[in-house]
Amino acid sequence: MSVFEFFDAKILSSPYFEPLFSSWGDALKDMMGVKAYQVWISILLKATWETLYMTIVSTFFASILGLILAIILVMTRADGLSPNRVIYGILDLIVNIFRSFPFIVLIIVLFPFVRLLIGTSIGTNAAIVPLTIGTAPFMARLIENALIEVDNGIIEASKSFGASKFQIIFRVMLVEAVPTLVNVLTLSIIVVIGFSAMAGTLGGGGLGDVAIRYGFQRFRGDIMLYTVVILIVMVQIFQMIGNLIYKKTKR
Structure with missing residues (x-):
């Protein structure tokens, strides 16, 4: 059960909240009109939540995977704490290969794997898998560069x-690199928002799916414009939050 299905089943349909949301829905219909209500509430709002869901969950898993890869790369590089040319060379090649894949091609390549893992290759939950795999190498390289830039002194x-090697990594390098890591996370979230829109064109749901099905295929230029505006606003909000956190951690 996805977070939206849980929200609908446990909260919106509960005897306590259902009358409240029903009255709100009726009021919005009267205020906006039936057609505008269907477009904004039934289509765009739902798609926006799906995009946020895919973005946050996939960024979370990609951050964990990317951090692990980055730490191994930093430790095994030639001037690292535990130099190992074989391990570094293999991981470096894997990261470069996955970073080279156009994301829309990666989605198609991963269809069988996603179907095996999730049971379906369509939907927001299925889209999280390629979003995570496509973003993790990108984050790994950025985190690696952030850790390398820590003052060698x-x-x-x-x-x-x-201090042990792991203490140097977790208590020195990661702590010193926090402001840069905030920028890495902000940039990654913005990239994932764009990726999620592409995933929507192949059945991933979200704003990309709405733009294709309702905007392009049904020749609804207004819906296409709305999805673009929502995506721009979403990116701006995450960028503003990232900038504020960066300023606080930089002090």
Whole structure:
């Protein structure tokens, strides 16, 4: 059960909330008109929540996977804490290969894997898998660069105090790189929003699906415009939040 199905089944359909939301719906219909209500509430609002759901969940999993890959890359690189040319070379190649894939091609390539894992290759839950796999290598490279840029003097000072390799990674490098990591997360969220729109064109749901099915195929230029505006506003909001957090962590 997706978060939307749970919300509909447990909250909106409950005996306590159903009359309240029903009266709100009737009031909005009277105020907006039936057609405008159907477009904004039944189509665009639902698609916006689906896009946010895909973006947040896939970014969360991609961040975890990307962080793990980045730490291994940083530790095994030639000037790292545990140099290992074989491991670094293999991971570096894998990251580069997946970063080179156009995302829309990656979705198609992963259809069998997603169907095996989720049971279907269509829908928001299915779209999370390629979104995660497509974003994780991108984040891994950005996080790796953020960790590499940490002042080497701080690392050497930590070594002189007897800090272990993992302490240097988690208590020194990651802490020092927090402002840059905030920018990495902000950029990744914005990239995932764009990816989720592409996923929607192949049955992933969300605003991309609405733009194709209602805007393009039904020649509804107004719906196409609305989806573009919503995506722009969404990106701007995440960018503003990211900038505020960056300023606070930079102090």
